Amino acid sequence: MNEPEVRRLLGYISAGYDNRQLSAATAAVWTEELCDVEFEVAKQAVRNHFRKPAPRAYLSLDVLLEQIRVDTRQTPTAIEEDVRSAKARGFIEASWPARQALPRPIAARLAAARLDFALAAEAIEAGVIETPRALDVGTVGREVPG
Structure with missing residues (x-):
């Protein structure tokens, strides 16, 4: 400002x-x-x-x-939560330090993903959506060797 x-x-x-x-x-x-x-x-x-x-x-x-x-989720706990969530969604590399704040574009992408999820959950609870639609949250979890 x-x-x-x-x-x-x-x-x-x-x-x-x-x-x-x-x-x-x-x-x-x-x-x-x-x-x-x-x-x-x-x-x-x-x-x-x-x-x-x-x-x-x-x-x-x-x-x-x-x-x-x-x-703005810049407390140590919020940063660690966001890093875990971004890693789980594949938005950042697994090597990203747990206590290093996400870059703004990644934080915005994570916030949008959370908002999409929250809106879908709210719609399901309100009965607007009868069957949950698939949400694009990225790749969650680790690859399992074949």
Whole structure:
């Protein structure tokens, strides 16, 4: 995000959530820390934080950054889960390190596969689809020698 976007985000937070006063110093620091984050991702993280059962009344930068890590699956546990899932689907090589985040295109592909699966499961539960359709999840498991 750039400084105008950070100011817009801080204005959104102060107008709707915690009545903070926006200073030039705050905008500069938040801009520096959020430079690699898209505005919509940060805005959604703000919303997700304040939708928690017991959110902090005043959203600090460190709490927002942690919420962004959770929302974008960049926590160590989520990274390991995604790597296992991507390996199982054949999206990445088996040698990919378990704790190394997936490249964005692979993460997007994995998210799309999960969404397809979730939508199909929801449709089956709702009775919209009577027989499950085949989902393309890639090659799962290991080849068995003949």
